[in-house]
Amino acid sequence: MRPFKYQTASTVKDAVSAASNSEGSKFIAGGTNLVDLMKEDVERPAALIDVSRIDLRQVRSEGDSVVIGAMAKNTDTANHPLVRMNFPLLSQAIFAGASAQIRNMATNGGNLMQRTRCVYFYDTSMPCNKREKGSGCAAKEGLNRMHAIFGWSDGCVAVHPSDMCVALAALDAVVSVEGPGGKTRAIPFSEFHRLPGNDPSRDNTLENGDLITSISIPKNKFAGNSYYLKVRDRASYAFALVSVAAALEIAGGKVKDVRIALGGVAHKPWRAKKGRGVSERKSCDK
Amino acid sequence: MTDHFEDLHDAEGLTADEEKLLDELGLEGESRRRFLGQVGAAGFSVFALQLIAEREAHAAGEVPLEPAAERLPLENAVKVAFKVNGEQRSVTVDSRTTLLDTLRERLDLTGSKKGCDHGQCGACTVIADGRRVLSCLTLAAACEGKDVTTIEGLAKGETLHPMQDAFVKYDAFQCGYCTPGQICSAVALLDEAKRGEASYVTETTGNRPAKLSDDDIRERMSGNICRCGAYPNILKAIKEVHKGEETAATWNFAKPGLLDKEVDDETV
Numbered sequence: 001m002r003p004f005k006y007q008t009a010s011t012v013k014d015a016v017s018a019a020s021n022s023e024g025s026k027f028i029a030g031g032t033n034l035v036d037l038m039k040e041d042v043e044r045p046a047a048l049i050d051v052s053r054i055d056l057r058q059v060r061s062e063g064d065s066v067v068i069g070a071m072a073k074n075t076d077t078a079n080h081p082l083v084r085m086n087f088p089l090l091s092q093a094i095f096a097g098a099s100a101q102i103r104n105m106a107t108n109g110g111n112l113m114q115r116t117r118c119v120y121f122y123d124t125s126m127p128c129n130k131r132e133k134g135s136g137c138a139a140k141e142g143l144n145r146m147h148a149i150f151g152w153s154d155g156c157v158a159v160h161p162s163d164m165c166v167a168l169a170a171l172d173a174v175v176s177v178e179g180p181g182g183k184t185r186a187i188p189f190s191e192f193h194r195l196p197g198n199d200p201s202r203d204n205t206l207e208n209g210d211l212i213t214s215i216s217i218p219k220n221k222f223a224g225n226s227y228y229l230k231v232r233d234r235a236s237y238a239f240a241l242v243s244v245a246a247a248l249e250i251a252g253g254k255v256k257d258v259r260i261a262l263g264g265v266a267h268k269p270w271r272a273k274k275g276r277g278v279s280e281r282k283s284c285d286k
Numbered sequence: 287m288t289d290h291f292e293d294l295h296d297a298e299g300l301t302a303d304e305e306k307l308l309d310e311l312g313l314e315g316e317s318r319r320r321f322l323g324q325v326g327a328a329g330f331s332v333f334a335l336q337l338i339a340e341r342e343a344h345a346a347g348e349v350p351l352e353p354a355a356e357r358l359p360l361e362n363a364v365k366v367a368f369k370v371n372g373e374q375r376s377v378t379v380d381s382r383t384t385l386l387d388t389l390r391e392r393l394d395l396t397g398s399k400k401g402c403d404h405g406q407c408g409a410c411t412v413i414a415d416g417r418r419v420l421s422c423l424t425l426a427a428a429c430e431g432k433d434v435t436t437i438e439g440l441a442k443g444e445t446l447h448p449m450q451d452a453f454v455k456y457d458a459f460q461c462g463y464c465t466p467g468q469i470c471s472a473v474a475l476l477d478e479a480k481r482g483e484a485s486y487v488t489e490t491t492g493n494r495p496a497k498l499s500d501d502d503i504r505e506r507m508s509g510n511i512c513r514c515g516a517y518p519n520i521l522k523a524i525k526e527v528h529k530g531e532e533t534a535a536t537w538n539f540a541k542p543g544l545l546d547k548e549v550d551d552e553t554v
């Protein structure tokens with residue numbers, strides 16, 4: 001691992017200004033993705049700004065939404081009564097990811113920001129456009145069984161590994177971000193991650209120094225009729241071959257709304273929009 | 287050194303191989319000059335002698351073992367104070383040091399194991415602030431003020447933790463390498479269940495899971511890999527502690543008399 005300076009930020013303001021004042025710096029939260037990539041010499045930050053102690057750990061109800069803090073741990077989010085009651089789909093998706101130990105460390109912000117990646121991204125002796133612009137894509141001729149089916153480009157065929165994000169895509173979440181100069185933005189989930197196109201180096205639309213502060217999820221009527229299904233090579237503790245977050249709103253025996261999002265199939269969590277037209281308004285036999 | 291060899295050295299007096307090694311270590315510019323300065327000033331043999339003398343002094347109970355690193359100016363030194371197994375500890379580490387390496391290399395707590403060093407096996411599992419975490423992906427620098435329990439901290443004096451007892455009783459290991467991580471994980475798992483935390487296979491949400499099914503224990507322990515495949519016995523051990531009901535052990539240590547008797551029987 002390369003040498004880096006380490007500092008702790010105690011407020012959002014601290015973190016954002018530290019990031020703009022320190023070239024080549026990165027935020028670190030749970031560290032489960034970043035430390036791993038630094039050990040492999042894939043990420044080479046000159047400085048780490050630890051944001052895990054910023055007081056953004058609450059899960060709370062706010063108007064018609066539930067807001068989950070960016071620094072809340074994945075475990076605490078999945079177990080929170082507000083999440084379990086309103087969005088069992090999200091709880092299930094979080095529990096389907098990684099292991100208990102990793103979910104105890106991983107934060108919600110970090111989960112969104114974990115790299116879209118593949119084995120060659122980790123292997124610095126192989127070409128990879130995502131790691132090194134213009135070097136080529138080793139996955140095209142190599143191991144690519146788990147790679148993208150939708151939205152890929154000639155430059156990169158890797159998939160976003162998160163389970164949590166698949167549920168958030170289905171639930172139309174909104175990501176709150178604070179950037180340099182205290183500028184805040186609210187990004188609809190479908191616009192948060194990006195497709196590789198001709199710049200696979202970027203997984204999402206955040207700029208350097210942008211800090212995720214929270215994720216808000218509009219309340220809905222899917223709770224009784226949702227499921228997160230993850231298909232993988234072993235029963236647990238493996239990335240998805242494919243996963244599906246599916247949710248139905250049923251009223252008077254009719255399907256009022258359908259949400260389907262797919263994981264492990266694209267550079268970003270994939271919202272299947274067609275599913276809606278096909279199934280909506282069909283009557284259903286519960 | 288002959289002229290022939292000198293030809294292989296560059297301006298810093300390094301061979302091409304040494305050059306490459308420093309590059310791989312990511313030592314460039316200032317940090318590289320400092321590293322070379324430190325090595326040059328002391329010389330490798332002086333370093334070694336110092337360490338040996340220190341070890342001997344430590345064995346004689348004179349001074350606390352203080353790695354050479356503690357005295358050299360670290361490039362990115364971070365001072366962390368945290369509790370380990372109930373005791374307040376304070377160490378100065380290079381910012382790159384993981385909690386696992388700090389426990390093993392600096393605090394002499396070698397119970398936690400390094401299996402993969404990449405978050406994939408669970409051998410390094412420890413309990414931090416009541417939660418099982420992977421010490422190989424935790425930076426020591428991030429542990430300020432935390433309360434860490436390792437496998438060494440589970441027993442009370444000579445009395446094993448019930449989970450340790452159950453692992454012995456059910457022979458829940460073979461080589462034992464994954465065991466410290468398995469046990470820390472299992473101890474934390476039962477606390478999670480007590481708190482009513484769910485899992486991917488817990489069917490009801492929003493309720494306290496009163497009883498963990500076998501599948502639920504398997505799912506919740508999936509972050510701990512066992513190359514020896516001791517899983518069935520690990521499951522039995524956890525189940526017993528979870529239920530709090532004793533079941534008969536499947537094996538026992540041979541008592542001294544028993545071995546003699548078997549030998550006698552054979553010779554008859």
Ligand SMILES: Cc1cc2nc3c(=O)[nH]c(=O)nc-3n(C[C@H](O)[C@H](O)[C@H](O)COP(=O)(O)OP(=O)(O)OC[C@H]3O[C@@H](n4cnc5c(N)ncnc54)[C@H](O)[C@@H]3O)c2cc1C
Nearest residue numbers: 029030031032033034097098107109110111113162163212
């Ligand atoms: C062995 C293993 C198996 C895994 N399996 C799965 C799986 O099956 N399913 C799954 O979904 N995930 C899986 N994961 C990934 C895991 O979920 C992520 O590593 C984790 O969610 C990242 O969160 P973190 O807080 O640790 O992020 P960190 O590692 O701390 O950070 C990751 C990135 O996010 C940035 N960042 C962190 N917080 C913020 C913020 N608030 N604002 C802006 N940027 C930020 C950091 O700069 C960094 O670039 C696995 C990981 C491992 C190691």
Ligand code: SF4
Nearest residue numbers: 118128137156157158
């Ligand atoms: S698929 Fe993407 S991440 Fe994998 S090697 Fe190709 S460019 Fe790199």
Ligand code: FES
Nearest residue numbers: 401402403408422
């Ligand atoms: S050594 Fe930490 S998970 Fe393998």
Ligand code: FES
Nearest residue numbers: 460462512513514
């Ligand atoms: S007992 Fe050998 S790895 Fe588990």
